[in-house]
Amino acid sequence: MYNTLIDAQTVQDHINDPNWIVVDCRFQLADVNWGQAEYEKSHIPGAIYAHLDDDLSSPPVTDHGRHPLPSPEALTETFSRMGIDANKQVVAYDNANGMVASRLWWMLRYMGHESVAVLNGGWAAWEASGFDTYSGTELNPRTMFIGEANEDWLVQIEDISPNPILIDSRAPGRYAGEFEPLDNKAGHIPGAVNFFFQTNWDENGRYLSTDTIKAQLEALLDGKSADEAVFYCGSGVSACVNLLALKHAGLGNGRLYAGSWSEWSSTENPIETS
Secondary structure, three states: OOOOEEOHHHHHHOOOOOOEEEEEOOOOOOOOOHHHHHHHHOEOOOOEEOOOOOOOOOOOOOOOOOOOOOOHHHHHHHHHHHOOOOOOEEEEEOOOOOOOHHHHHHHHHHOOOOOEEEEOOHHHHHHHHOOOOEOOOOOOOOOOOOOOOOHHHEEOHHHOOOOOOEEEOOOHHHHOOOOOOOOOOOOEOOOOEEOOHHHHEOOOOOEOOHHHHHHHHHHHHOOOOOOOOEEEOOOOOOHHHHHHHHHHOOOOOOEEEOOHHHHHOOOOOOOEOO
16 A cells, blocks of 8 residues: 555556556646646546546635645545545645645545655656556546545644644745745744645656655654644645655654645734744
């Protein structure tokens, strides 16, 4: 079972395995139709497409952020439509070194499905490998996904606290309130510390060594409980990269504030800048 990261060669080795599901999560905020179009041009053989807005988000139920987390019932339906069941190994990839793919990774694990991994290096790694690609649209036979949400992993706005530790996963400039490209207010949640999600990657978009990631995150946690740490970002997507890194380093699972800054800043909640 692969449950954090996976390399292109391993995916290729299982490309004809009926118990492996590959999901293309490519997406661009500036052009929400771009990912689907790119998928139809070229994708990993057998991969289906998951749209961040339509499949990995939903109308507000659990939160009121920019990418609201779907309800457990909606996730059960989505995963069943994707052909995922308890016997399936899922591999997710995107064009952003796992930024969107990690959202699918987290949602499946939130619903109790552990056999899910993110392709290290994403679509760029697959292209660089020289392995075959397909075009068009592919679908999987429908299955019956059975899972239950782990509510302990999900944090609501009324439960936000800097204790034991609250971690803002956005770029340092956004955290400090120097600029805000997406939301109406700039800054961060009071008491939060900053750990930019891209800190987990090298200059080629590959995850750093496990030892390096572990050392970085242990320094961030500063002795506090990893399983109680709460991560947020702009809309509950890129924070999942840090949650993936935390799990990959063997430190724990962490918790997600899915509404994130887009929800927090849309109210009269206090804001800090620094």
